[in-house]
Each structure stands twice: as structure tokens, then as C-alpha cells.
Amino acid sequence: MSNRLTNILIPIISVVLGILAGTIIMLVSGYNPIEGYSALWDGIFGEVYFVGETLRQMTPLILAGLAVAFAFRTGLFNIGVEGQLIVGWLAAVWVGTSFGDLPKFIHLPLAVIAAALAGALWGFVPGLLKARFRVHEVIVTIMMNYIALQASNAIVRDVLTDRKERTDYVAESASLKSPFLESITDFSRLHWGIIIALACAFIMWFLLEKTSRGYELRAVGFNQNASQYAGMNVNGNIILSMVISGAFAGLAGSMEALGTFGYASIKGGFTGVGFDGIAVALLGGNAAIGVIFAALLFGGLKVGALNMPLDAGIPNELVDIIIALIIFFVASGYIIRYMIQRFRKKGVK
Template sequence: MSNRLSNILIPVISVVLGVVVGTIIMLVSGYDPVAGYTALWNGIFGEVYYMGETVRQVTPYILAGLAVAFAFRTGLFNIGVEGQLIVGWLAAVWVGISFDLPKIIHLPLAIIAAAAAGALWGFIPGLLKAKYRVHEVIVTIMMNYVALHVANAIIQDVLSDGSDRTENIADSASFASPFLQGLTDYSRLHWGILVALLCAFLMWFILEKTTRGYELRSVGFNQDASQYAGMNVNGNIILSMVISGAFAGLAGAMEGLGTFGYASIKGGFTGVGFDGIAVALLGGNAAIGVILAALLFGGLKVGALNMPLEANIPNELVDIIIALIIFFVASSYMIRWIIQRMSKKGVK
């Protein structure tokens, strides 16, 4: 069996196994899995409002998944997507409430600010990795907490008078669309989905169709060989984290300029950045795979909200199913071995 087919089958099998084990857990817990999955389906596709909310949830998942996937493809593990998302969110809202500009200038400026803030937050661990070989996992984990608490302090002391949230951004900096909201029964769907899809195309184009992308992938595969070939290893490590951080910052812009329209003090993390790791893993770190995985995770997150209402099943069970899917993706070696064994038996 070809590696390409195997790479497609593994996430599909992981999802199926996650659903099957989730069904067993529902049965053991005394819940009706048919009613549970029916409620989940209705919570995603049952009404146009739910469909709009699903696409709205998918939007930051795509960008968070791209951030993790881009770093993975270049040999880095960016655990700091959550922090980069938070600073991107804050920067986008800051621009959104601080200027009075035409929409054609204001919205792009807010988007650029979010990408720049995320890129800066990714630059720091990239620089430390390149210059001093400090492991990016440790640095990015710590910077998540720095981002959270610094953002909270700025919101409370700079962008508001001691309040736990900023004022709403100007309409000229908003992704919100009365047309899309009316089309989806006033869901929070916004035009940010177009930005997310464009970024997925950009990731594919950069990594697969440019010389710089080849260098980035080469450095991720083997730094010593890349340096011997004359590539700037340190520069490519920093660039990879900067691009990854920019994607994460844009994920924050989707929330600040689209879903909420403001920034607020958070008692904990949003979770989107951490879910981006699962999205990237399930999507095989490929742009199209990330989009499909984001659709699945976004659908599960939104559909889960309907499970307690229709089937009296706690929506935490969906979190268990998601965790099981991630577990089986992480166990891809075992699934690949089973597929290869079955393929050899079929040949015989």
C-alpha cells in the first residue's frame, strides 16, 4: 500500500475508532448512543444557525491548525499557538478601537497588526532556538502564560478603566456581515473564513512551490545536511516560527474582529490554540488536511452543545471522543502496521 493512501486512511480510521469507543463509553454510562449522535448531527446540520456557528468555529481552528502544522513541517513543535493567538487577538482589537479609518484601510490594518503580534511572539522562541538551542517547546509553553497575563493587564489598565473587557471595535474593523448573519438565522458567521482559506492556500504554496519552502522543509528534515548544502539553518528556524506565529495571530483576529468584536480578561486559555495541535495531527500537517480536520473538530464542538438538550447526554462526552481520536492519531504507528499487515495478506 502506498504511503499516500496510508496517510489518508490513518486519520479516517482514527476518527472511526474514536466514534466506536465513544459509543461503547456511552453504552457503559447508560446513555443512548443513537440519540447522542443524532443530537450531535442535528447540532451541526439541523438548522442554518448551527451550520453558521460551525463554520464560525472552524475559522480559528483552521488558522491554529496551520500554525502548528507549519512548524511541524519544518521540524519544530510550536506549543505556543495559544499565546500567539491571544496577543494577535489583543493587537487586532487594539487597532480596532484606537483608529477611525475607512474600512478598506482599518480592517486590513487590524489584520496585519494581529499577524505581526503573533509573528513577534513566535520570533522570540525561534531566536532562542536558533541562537542558543533552547528547546522551543519549553519556551512556547512559558510564553503562553506570559501572553495571557500581559494581555489581561493591558485590557484592564490600558484599554479600559479597570473593566474586564474593552469596548467594541469599530464597524470599519469588523469581519461581521449582516448578509451572512441573516443568511444563517443570525449566527456569528463572518467573512474571516475567507482569510482562513487563503492562509491554507498560502501555506501550501510556500512549502510546496517555493525555494524558501523547500529550504524550510529541508532544515526540518536534517539541519546538518541543510547547513552542508549552504542553507541558512538559523535563519530558516526563526522564519518558520515567525510564519507559524503569524498564522496563530490571525486566529486571534478571527475572534477579536469577527466572533466577539472585543477583547476580555480571561480566567484561563481559550483552548483554540491547543486544539490546533489536534487539528494539525489529524490533518497530517497538510493544508487541505487541516481544513478537513478543522471542519470535524468545529462540528464536534458546536454539535456537542445540542447533546444535553436533545439526548440528555453531557457534552463532555464529545471531548472524550475528541481525545480518543487524538489518541488513535498518536498511535498511527500501530494503525499503519495493521494496515500493512492486512495489505500483505491481501497480496498473498
């Protein structure tokens, strides 16, 4: 069995196992799994509105998945995507509400770039600590998630507003919302951010696979000592990797800030999009095209699950368990890879 075929089989097997586990849970609980999964399917593809909402949901997931996948491809584990997303969200709203007199072709790119820069800056800190002092990026990025959450809440409350729960809506000139996309999807919240997300997937693929800089980044991730011996700037590439990863995460925040919601608010907890990006990257095999399909699956599960209590009468708590089981098996893809490899070795013997 070739490695390419193995890489294709792993996510498929993971999803199938998750569906089977969900089936068992529904049967034990006294619900019809056929009705449950039919409701899930209808909630994703049953109406054009649901299709639009699925595409809208997958937009930030693509970018969050790219952020995790890019760092992983270069030998780093960026757990701070959630925090980088939050500061990107805040920066996009800050710019989107502050320069309402600018034309759209300047204001919108400025807000998007501000989000990317904010996420990149938040990724620069753990990258610098990793490169200069060998501080593990997992610990630093986890801690910076909490700093981002509380700092953004303080800025919303005391800087962007006068002790209010949320900011004003971003100006129309900084909005990603599209009357055209809304009209063809029966007034879903689909916006132009989906184009940005797909473009970023192409950029990641091109950078890592077709440029000398991408080769250096991957080489440093594979073996730092060999890369240094070959004359590569190991520390510089570590920092650059975290900066680019953070930029993708910041862009994910701008999708929510300028597209889905249009404002920033005081958050009682994390959005969850950044953490979902880890599972998206794992399911997608840390490849750009894989991340797109994995984000489509996760976006569909999140949107379609809302229809299961309505059409199949399955309680929300059980729906959450079923979706969590699917995600669990998806995240266990490396176990499935190990089992396939063991089976392959026995076959060779």
C-alpha cells in the same frame, strides 16, 4: 498499500475508533448511541444556523492548525500557538478600538496585519533562541503561553480599560462581521474570516510546495547538517519558520477579536484554540488541505456536542468524555500508522 492511501486511511480509522469508543461509553452509561450521534449530527447539519456556527468555529481552528503544521513541516514543534493567538487577539482589538475614524478598507486590514505581526513577534523569540542557542522550542513556547496570558490580562485591565473586565467593541470599520453571512445562516456568528483562513491554507501550500524558500524551509527541517553543507542559512530559516507559524496563530486570534467576539477580555485561562490546533494539524497530516477538513471535524464536534444534552438527554460530562475520546484516537494516528506499516511488512513476507 501506497503511502497516499495510508495517509487517507489513518484519519478515517482514527475517527471511526473514536466513534466506537464513544458508543461503548454511551451503552455502558445507559444511553442510546444512535440517539446520541443523531443529536450530534443534527447539531452540526440539522439547521442552517448550526452550519454557520460550525464554519465560524472552524475558522480559527484552520489558522491554529496551519501554525502547528507549518512549524512541524519545517522540523519544529510550536506549542506556543495559544500564546501567539492571545497576543494577536489583543493586537487586533487594540488597533480595532483605536482608529475608529479610518475607512474600513484601511482599518480592517490594519487590524488583521497587527494581529499577524504580534503573533510573528511572539514566534520570533523562541525561533531566535532555537537558532542561536539551541534552546528547545517546546520549552520556550510553553512558557511564553503563560507570559502572553498574564501580560494580555494586565494590558486589558490597566492600558486598554480603566480596571474593567473587557474592552469596548472594535469599531465597525475593523469588524469582520457580515450582515449578509448572518442573514443566509439564520443569524449565526459566521463572518468573513473564513475566507482569510482558506486563503492562508492556500498560501501555506503554495509557499512550502511551489517556492524555493519553501523548499529550503522543508530541507532544514529534514536535515540541518545537510542543508548547511548545501549552503542554506539554517539559523535564518529556523527563525523564519517560527515567525510564519506565529503569524498564522496571530491571525487566528484576529478571527476571534474582529469576528466572533469583537472585544478582548480578562481571561481566567487559555482559550484552548491553540492547543486544539495541535490535534487539527496531526489529523490533517500537517498538510493544508488536511488541516481544513480536520478543522471542519473539530468545529462540528464542538458545535454539535451542544445539541446532545438537549435532544438525547446525555449529560454534559459524558458528552465531554465522548468528544475527548474521539480527539484521543485522532491524536493517536501515528500509532495507527505504525500498525498499518507492521501489517504491510507481514503481508510482504
